[in-house]
Amino acid sequence: xxxxxxxxxxxxxxxxxxxxxxxxxxxxxxxxxxxxxxxxxxxxxxxxxxxxxxxxxxxxxxxxxxxxxxxxxxxxxxxxxxxxxxxxxxxxxxxxxxxxxxxxxxxxxxxxxx
Amino acid sequence: xxxxxxxxxxxxxxxxxxxxxxxxxxxxxxxxxxxxxxxxxxxxxxxxxxxxxxxxxxxxxxxxxxxxxxxxxxxxxxxxxxxxxxxxxxxxxxxxxxxxxxxxxxxxxxxxxx
Numbered sequence: 001x002x003x004x005x006x007x008x009x010x011x012x013x014x015x016x017x018x019x020x021x022x023x024x025x026x027x028x029x030x031x032x033x034x035x036x037x038x039x040x041x042x043x044x045x046x047x048x049x050x051x052x053x054x055x056x057x058x059x060x061x062x063x064x065x066x067x068x069x070x071x072x073x074x075x076x077x078x079x080x081x082x083x084x085x086x087x088x089x090x091x092x093x094x095x096x097x098x099x100x101x102x103x104x105x106x107x108x109x110x111x112x113x114x
Numbered sequence: 115x116x117x118x119x120x121x122x123x124x125x126x127x128x129x130x131x132x133x134x135x136x137x138x139x140x141x142x143x144x145x146x147x148x149x150x151x152x153x154x155x156x157x158x159x160x161x162x163x164x165x166x167x168x169x170x171x172x173x174x175x176x177x178x179x180x181x182x183x184x185x186x187x188x189x190x191x192x193x194x195x196x197x198x199x200x201x202x203x204x205x206x207x208x209x210x211x212x213x214x215x216x217x218x219x220x221x222x223x224x225x226x227x228x
Contacts, residue, residue: 045215100146100165105158
């Protein structure tokens, strides 16, 4: 069974540009989560999508947004990139069947903002 | 709000020796607890989880963890470490159902001495 996949592996952008990161969940999983792992800040919850809807977001500005498609894959968009957005962005998926639930992570996308 | 503390930033252990990584959590309701491992530049791999029942849980790669509600702890153990265990280990607590995503500790970097 294929795990969570993310693309691209690496992404280099300049300040002010937009970045788009993609995630495909494990087959049968309907929930997708996005996390940011920045140096010195640890792993922080960004967004949660389930059944095509944004269900919750962490303490991040609105320029971090995304969507979930009918096939449950997801996209994270970061607008007006800032230097401090440089981080590893991890996507996770889960069955989305409620409490409790286990999240399985992808390999991540390394975003570098110059 | 929930929180997770991993008191040890770095731990050095000789190959073949036993290991214990500490994790303390703060959460108002029933915690759902996880340990993940991250190799350099990689995503997170689930080692084990605790939802309910037996407080000693077994995971992959010979790891186990014990949930102690009275101490708000969920320490990870392994009787004999291998050089391949060198990695970053993260403890996480979840509310279940994805409401706030997972809250992670800062991680413990495990170094294995030959």
